[in-house]
Amino acid sequence: MTISSNGPRFNASTLFTLVFFDRSRDSDAEAAMNGPYLFQTRAEALESLWNYVSGRIPACCADPFFDEAESLGLEVEDETGDITPILESANAEQREAIIDWYFEYSDDDETEAFYEITEHTPSAPESEEPLENYSVFGFYEETGQSFLDHVQASNEYDAMRVSAESRPDATYLCAMAGLLRESAGVAFAGEGVVDAQTILEQSDVFC
Known part of the structure; x- marks a missing residue:
């Protein structure tokens, strides 16, 4: 018998x-x-x-089950050995007891039989380091821009990495926290890098 769990998508936080x-x-010596x-x-x-076990008991161990039914808390009104009404009348607690009995009965010297229902609760994801604003300075060696x-x-180092992903040919100087803007706390020497001699010669600009 094949058991399947066809149904809706699983949205529960805990699964089993x-x-x-x-x-x-019955003739197999090895368990699957x-x-x-x-x-x-x-x-x-x-x-x-239960759907599996209630189908297996009549096929492989009806008589032993009938003999043990009362000890499992089940009512046995029919002394003919018919176990169908006994199985059909079992409540949820009794069904679990029958399941346990079946696997204990099936577990013998020749065949291992057992079941396991495991609860799975996903662990909370590790909190990511919060992102902040950074200003990254660099230039292109070929053009000086x-x-x-x-x-x-x-x-700061992660900020340079982020910038480098879109500027693979650039050369980097530094990164600073915050959003620095030109003419508002930041001044560039020009469109590109400017050498010291040029700065010294243009005293009307660099003053």
């Missing part, structure tokens, strides 16, 4: 997986793995497993 080992036929199957609640996982970039980054 079901895995069980059991022989696929079934699952993992994904469910939104533990009750859904048990319901799916300078630039000032405004970027968001986690620190």
Whole structure:
């Protein structure tokens, strides 16, 4: 029997997986793995497993189950050995007890049988370092043209990396926190880098 968990997308923060080992036929000596199957609640996982177990018991262990039914808290009104009404009348708590009994019964010296329902709660993602505004200074060696970039980054070095992604041929000088602007706290020597001799000769500009 195949168990599937076809249904809506899983949006729950907590999910459950079901895995069980059991022989696929009574004559098999080796158990086969079934699952993992994904469910939104533990009750859904048990319901799916119950559909499997309630079909297996009549096929492979009806008489042993009938003998143990009362010890599992089940009412046995029909002494003919018919287990169908017993299985159909089981409530949720009794169904889980029957599931446990079935896997204990099936687990013997020749075959390992068990099931496991595991709860999975995703861990909270690590908080990312907050981004801040930075001003990045650099120039192009080939042309001497300078630039000032405004970027968001986690620190000064990260700011230069962010700028470099769009300026792979540039040469970088520094990065400073905040949004510095030309003529508002920042002055460029010219369109590009300017040598000291030129600055000294243009005393009317650099004064």
